[in-house]
Amino acid sequence: MSYLLEAIDLKMQFGGLMAVNGVNLHVKKNEIVSVIGPNGAGKTTVFNCLTGFYEPTGGVIKFENDEVQGMPGHLISRKGMVRTFQHVRLFKDMSVVENLLVAQHRHLNTNFLSGLFKTKSYRDLEQKAFAQAKFWLEKVGLTEFADREAGNMSYGQQRRLEIARCMVTQPKLIMLDEPAAGLNPTETVELNQLISDLRSDFDMTVLLIEHDMKLVMDISDRIYVVNQGMPLANGTPAEIQNNPDVIKAYLGEE
Amino acid sequence: MKMNRILSSLVPSLVFVFLAFPLLGIDMSPKDLKLTISLAPSNSLTFILVAGIAIFLFQYFRFSLMNTAEFVKTTVLSSSVKNIELDKLLANYWVWAAFLVILFTWPLLLGSSTSLDISIKVLIYVMLGLGLNVVVGLAGLLDLGYVGFYAVGAYCYAMLNFYFDIGFWVALPVSVAAAATAGFLLGFPVLRLRGDYLAIVTLGFGEIIRILLNNLSSITGGPNGINGIDKPTIFGLEITKRLKIDKEHGQTIYDYFGFDYDRMYMMMVIYFLALIMVLFCLFVINRLQRMPIGRAWEALREDEIACRSLGINRTAVKLSAFTIGASTAGFAGAFFASYQGSISPESFIFFESAIILAIVVLGGMGSQLGVILAAIVLTALPEMAREFNDYRMLVFGALMVLMMIWRPQGFIQMKRPSIDLNGESKA
Secondary structure, eight states: OOOSEEEEEEEEEETTEEEEEEEEEEEOTTOEEEEEOSTTSSHHHHHHHHTTSSOOSEEEEEETTEEOTTOOHHHHHHTTEEEOOSSOOOOTTSBHHHHHHHHTGGGSOOOHHHHHTTOHHHHHHHHHHHHHHHHHHHHTTOGGGTTSBGGGSOHHHHHHHHHHHHHTTOOSEEEEESTTTTOOHHHHHHHHHHHHHHHHHHOOEEEEEOSOHHHHHHHOSEEEEEETTEEEEEEOHHHHHTOHHHHHHHHOOO | OHHHHHHHHHHHHHHHHHHHIIIIIEEEEEETTEEEEEEOOHHHHHHHHHHHHHHHHHHHTHHHHHHHHHHHIIIIIOOHHHHHHHHHHHHOHHHHHHHHHHHHHHHHHHOOHHHHHHHHHHHHHHHHHHHHIIIIIISOOOOSOHHHHHHHHHHHHHHHHHHHOOOHHHHHHHHHHHHHHHHHHHHHHHTTOOHHHHHHHHHHHHHHHHHHHHHOHHHHOGGGOBOOOOOOOBTTBBOSSSOOSOTTTOOBHHHHHTOOOOHHHHHHHHHHHHHHHHHHHHHHHHHHHHSHHHHHHHHHHHOHHHHHHTTOOHHHHHHHHHHHHHHHHHHHHHHHHHHHSOBOGGGGOHHHHHHHHHHHHHHOTTOHHHHHHHHHHHHHHHHHTGGGGGGHHHHHHHHHHHHHHHOTTOSSOOOOOOBOTTSOBOO
């Protein structure tokens, strides 16, 4: 069985602190997989290891069967694994469209001379990038804000723009770090719909960190539970909901 | 309440008098191996008194002064209505055409070679400002040693010309390449640094270049510099009074067109040359700003981590900004050397870097129009008001402080290129 993303015995140590200890993840193509756990469990650290922001102390990460642990972040992203952040990280002083154009950097013609003389290939690629940006703006409902500075939008809109910005890079796996944090209930429902659409319409694989249990249970195919850096359980939403260890970790013992 | 105000105004003025009197009010002169102490001449004493009163008055009326300043600020300086009008004005091609016409007829309007000299200096600073604007304004890398690249460009042409008799037009690309290489090489080690650390390393680099030029006397002529650098030629025609480069077969531009030599004509030719070079820089950098690489510069300034997660190679993007900035400085440097005819390390002190940085910050980070405006203000004004030369730094400092209070975003705030979703990018 081959997986799109595979993490085996992942370890991350900061000095004396074992932030992640022996976490295993297996994500198949076109799945929606969630990672949950109490605050400080090491979920974001796992994300940071997977996307090359940290170099894991131990373990193997395979993306499409290539080992990627310790690779620079931008190369991992180019392989098709992109992420959003727990705190929105947009290019705040740039316009919404520009945010989406920057994200397509590696698909554009970055040759200095062809840009200077606006060669045909340069213009074509630029045109395609605009089309792509336009498409995704419409998809996340931000078309009317295209010219607005990204930092001036509401929080929910910024969250959606961040997802759109990931999608225009044409990834294979999109990793969302608490996408529902700070959203109101209506926005959370919209987000739920958007993530489902990503999978069904765009053939996307999604790895999700989230605290909103309703959202997690609704859309996940499988769930990994992490507690204090260690894997606690994994399985379908129904299995997790009834797992005594998970209940204990979240609610304490009776 | 009123007593309180008088008291709080009195204290600073008394403190001033107390401090100033021993320093300025007492005259100490040696007489027969002894120190005689006497009261200073009356004008010093008057000065202390007047300054003391001025401080008192300023403190006393501070609030109403502040209110006036606030009023001026809201009504005159930062009204958004004005900005919109400016945008509209700039969108009109006729305005630009008029600008160009004025720029090209400028020397005819001036009529003196001194003011032309100032104009040429302004143009050089515009070039430098545009280059540094890429590094500081767009890519957000604080570079305090920018003058180092300027020096590399200038010395590269000067030495090529001095040792190998290579002409301006051949040496120009070499100078640009040399400065770009310097930028690239400096870029590698300093890319890991940010903010203050980067500023200090680049500051050191600028000083290293200057000290190298000073001490490699056998090659660079040391503090005396290099003299007798050739002026540029125009399509092979020389622009100096007598033939200098090719004494046997050459021809001056004046003989060719049947003019008599006049220093004014030579300056005009150089002015036009500088103008064309500025327009070239303006065009290239403006285009770069709208290219993927330009967007990546700004994105990197905004958020490095997000850039990394989107597959942008930070190293390459930062290096490109550094290199482009440096090559612009080299471009300006080569021109500077040929215009001056002689260069020495004196021209490349840290103060120059500070001025260029001030041009970028004062003009408005990232805004090309702002940079041009600030270059004019900061270069032409001190030259025109030579009498006030002693107070130049004072005015300079005051201007900076006032700007930081009133318009921290600079003269002209950078305008985002507005993009039509149908794929056309408008001006």
